[in-house]
Amino acid sequence: MNKKITSLNDNKIPSYVSIYNQIYSDIVDGVYKNGSQLPSEPVLAEKYGVSRNTLRQALTILNEDHLIAKQQGKGTFITYDPGRGVPASRIVNPVIECARREITEIKISYNYGPPTEIAQHRLGIRVSEIVMASNNVYYSGGRPIGHSFVQIPVRYVNELDVDLNNEDEAYALVNRRIFELASSAELSFKVVPAEDNVTAFLQVENETPIIYIEEILYGSQKEGIARCKFYFLPEDYDINFRL
Structure with missing residues (x-):
């Protein structure tokens, strides 16, 4: 009760959140299967109607959330497994x-x-x-x-x-x-x-x-x-x- 709480919220949603949500939903819904390779960045950027910079920000978070994984020289692969744990x-x-x-x-x-x-x-x-x-x-x-x-x-x-x-x-x-x-x-x-x-x-x-x-x-x-x-x-x- 004695802690000071300060809000820094400026009510602005980062531009990559929307694309993150769309790709996340497609992964969970099985559009992209576990173990399959994600399309290239130019293809994804065109499909979801965003810049490649915004797309990369979304992919970075998806990687941090262990939904995808980048393999050097091979591409990006889906690692989401609903049965994992x-x-x-x-x-x-x-x-x-x-x-x-x-x-x-x-x-x-x-x-x-x-x-x-x-x-x-x-x-x-x-x-x-x-x-x-x-x-x-x-x-x-x-x-x-x-x-x-x-x-x-x-x-x-x-x-x-x-x-x-x-x-x-x-x-x-x-x-x-x-x-x-x-x-x-x-x-x-x-x-x-x-x-x-x-x-x-x-x-x-x-x-x-x-x-x-x-x-x-x-x-x-x-x-x-x-x-x-x-x-x-x-x-x-x-x-x-x-x-």
């Missing part, structure tokens, strides 16, 4: 489930050792426990778009009867099975500057803004079964959870 009832690996394009390759490397202090705290485990730690890099079209670091107490690896000498079973454990085992999860989201522990995996410069999610997975007795740290490039992801 992870139901709150599902616990998932967001690097896979929320990618705007299909993950075509995952490279994993893992080892064993004592838990870090923060892993002890987050998972509620003893310093004497052994933890499996896995670095995973996610590729789409040959380009890395996401990275995860997953820590799992070995007793849960044993509980799932995973043969870690089998590459397929190790892959399934850190990307699918540990999420299926979880009864609940706690997530935190941040936008952070990329640092040395991430830049090599994502092949980006230091300080590049990236999305960071920490997800703690809990078992049926509320015990911590995994700590997952996810790093991914904002332009390649839609983080949508349906509540």
Whole structure:
């Protein structure tokens, strides 16, 4: 009640709003199908009766809203998917489930050792426990778009009867099975500057803004079964959870 509120509204609607609304409606109504290529700027400008500058402003907002995506040298494509979004009832690996394009390759490397202090705290485990730690890099079209670091107490690896000498079973454990085992999860989201522990995996410069999610997975007795740290490039992801 003590806050001062100042209105800067001059009652002028930007010229690109109308064209944005028209293209948005056409996308939602299926005039432009998900995955299809949007017509060129000259064609769109003529169709909607606007200047190319006004059209570009509308396309910029549509891109920010993740309804379209520009692919260098190829054109602009529709990315609107009404079914996209992870139901709150599902616990998932967001690097896979929320990618705007299909993950075509995952490279994993893992080892064993004592838990870090923060892993002890987050998972509620003893310093004497052994933890499996896995670095995973996610590729789409040959380009890395996401990275995860997953820590799992070995007793849960044993509980799932995973043969870690089998590459397929190790892959399934850190990307699918540990999420299926979880009864609940706690997530935190941040936008952070990329640092040395991430830049090599994502092949980006230091300080590049990236999305960071920490997800703690809990078992049926509320015990911590995994700590997952996810790093991914904002332009390649839609983080949508349906509540």
